[in-house]
Amino acid sequence: TNLSLTLHSFWPVVHVFSGRGKLEYPEETQDKTLAVLLEQAFRIKDEVAASLQCSQGCVHTQTLSHKLLESHILTITRIVKQLSLNIQTLERQIAQRDSAVCGTTRAVQWLDHKNMAGIGDLRxxxxxxxxxxxxxxxLRLQQEVTQLRSAVDAKMNKLQVKVRFHTIWKYWRSP
Incomplete structure (x- = not known):
């Protein structure tokens, strides 16, 4: 019958191994596994409810209902365990990401400090x-000024000599 087919429990196990031999549950696999488990739990619950309504006094039906209820409880327990594993996996992933973010932040701060020191050194x-x-x-301008002063002094001396010569010349020429 339909009820006897559901007595054996079905546990879909989809394991994915990483390159390091570590068991991992990718999010898609976790979602599929959880969906199958939930579907199975609801199906068993519906079957238990149906069998309880159909046969109130039959011992065989009560035994079958009891087994279906046990199967339902086991399935719910597996779902809770799977959810717990999923939560642990997510917590590890979050811790790894936090660690990576912390390391990256430290590296960026170190590079920033190094760059600021380099900029200060360059300044x-x-x-x-x-x-x-x-x-x-x-110094070059001082040398040019000194050279120009020397040239001006030399020209001034020449002009003074010429002026004296002209003055003397005029003095001698005038009667």
Whole structure:
């Protein structure tokens, strides 16, 4: 009969092994397993309810109903265990992600600190180079000023000599 077919429990096990030999339950597999278990639990519950309504006094039917109820309880227990495993898997995944995020955050902070130190060092080098360049430019300008002063002084001396010569020349030429 229909009721006797459901007495043996059906537990769909879909295991996925990672490359490290670790048993994993991907979300899709977990969802499928859980859906099958829930469907089975509701089907058994409906069968128990139907058998209890159909036969109130038959010992065979009560025994069958009792077995169906036990099967239903076992299926619900398996569902709870599967959910517990799923929760543990998710907690491990969350912990791994949190650890990765924490490590990434530390690495980014270290790189940021290193970059800021590098930028500070570059600013110092640029400032030092600008100071050195400015000092060289000031020295060059001082040398140019000194050269120009020397040239102006030389021309002034020549002009003074010419003015004296003209003055003396005029003095000697005038009667």
């Amino acid at each position: 110092g080098r640029v400032a030092s180079a600008e100071v050195n360049s400015s000092q060289r430019q000031v």
